[in-house]
Amino acid sequence: MNKYPHSTRILVALDCLVFGFDGEELKLLLIKRNFEPEKGKWSLMGGFLEAEEDLEVAANRILYDLTGLKDIYFEEIKTFGKVGRDPVERTISICFFALINIHDHNQDQAKAQNAYWIDLKNRPGLIFDHNEMVNMALEQLRYKAALHPIGFELLPEKFTIPQLQKLYEAIYDTPLDRRNFSRKILSTKLLIDTGEKNQNSTTKKAILYRLDKEKYQSQFNAFHNFMSDAMI
């Protein structure tokens, strides 16, 4: 079984960040641990890679266990591998982040994991190196969202331009000019006017758009040059 006899086998974990957006703030789905180690403290959702399981399959499994969702958008951040990062036993952890529509997941599943949506800005300290993971994930999210249309993963299927702007303002924690934002978003030609308007408004009702999924797949580069470089 062990064909590379002189090498050490090591525990391989996966830790995932799940981002959500409530219309105002970026949120993270965090675990209030009711298990050891570090019971009672906050952490990311994690799990171990199994012997006969592809890494990608494991990521999907862990995301499913937390949210009840399949085919979620996720991407790897990096692998954390300091010797003492998990005090229980040497464990390396492959960290990744996922983006979901905050209203679109299985609440029972999250409850079963003791998971809560926490404001990214007001999050508690996390165990191990999970704080560093969050910092790197946010950096990578900002980087990626400036160049690629991944922000839509956080919104409902139909959304308004002002909603999209609020999302980008939350991601980059900065105000954006309404008029320039609108022009730039529309210039990507990735938005389709549904003909409907947002009825949940007490003032002028904004147009509801949906993403042009085909262009979104084929022109994944359409967002290049989207956010000003200073924000990346």
Add this chain to the structure above:
Amino acid sequence: MNKYPHSTRILVALDCLVFGFDGEELKLLLIKRNFEPEKGKWSLMGGFLEAEEDLEVAANRILYDLTGLKDIYFEEIKTFGKVGRDPVERTISICFFALINIHDHNQDQAKAQNAYWIDLKNRPGLIFDHNEMVNMALEQLRYKAALHPIGFELLPEKFTIPQLQKLYEAIYDTPLDRRNFSRKILSTKLLIDTGEKNQNSTTKKAILYRLDKEKYQSQFNAFHNFMSDAMI
């Protein structure tokens, strides 16, 4: 010792790409394997993570064994973890790339590993998923080099603007306008005129510049907006 009793421990490898630049083409330091498995075929340089070794330390160790260099610039690409990727035994591999000055490494050390500089464009097929690793590394190098001044890692300490242009043309496999390139590079204010000129020229001798290391550290974002977005 095994405190997480129900989980499987897995071999953790590191595979590294070492990029070099000979003045004309991007090169990769590849291994002609004189060991099993896949003896006689070409692969990336690799090694296993040891029980009491930080991931970053392991990367530096493997790079040192190959090049004799320390403190090389490197960054992680991603972790490859398909079940059958190594037919000998389940192994996940953390893949990373390094950038070195091709004239600046220990030839004996490379020879001891049976390593050769191979034109990126004319590289042979590699074992396992190493071809995919090279593709992803090249993508990430292009991505990063457009936004950050990492290309300099591939050049000698003193270099000319035409040399730098040839490097960027090799990275993006595209011709660039000499005059616009020069203006854009100089506008970053990261280049210091050494007062010397490149004597290895049979025509007009170009000015030798060196990188302003302090700005390079503090203004790591100076390159944002450097390469046109179409190239990323």
Add this chain to the structure above:
DNA sequence: TCGAATTGTGTAAATATAACACAATTTATT
């Protein structure tokens, strides 16, 4: 009916990019 809040669209100035021309330097050649 009016005012407050919000949304959609427009415009002009500043900046950046792209596509060019031309002069200066260096060596080999005549």
Add this chain to the structure above:
DNA sequence: AATAAATTGTGTTATATTTACACAATTCGA
């Protein structure tokens, strides 16, 4: 010594993009 060929340094101009604004339209409640 003059000249040609190759290369380098420095413009210049037209176009495109970005920024910083103004103004009109919609919606609802006072």
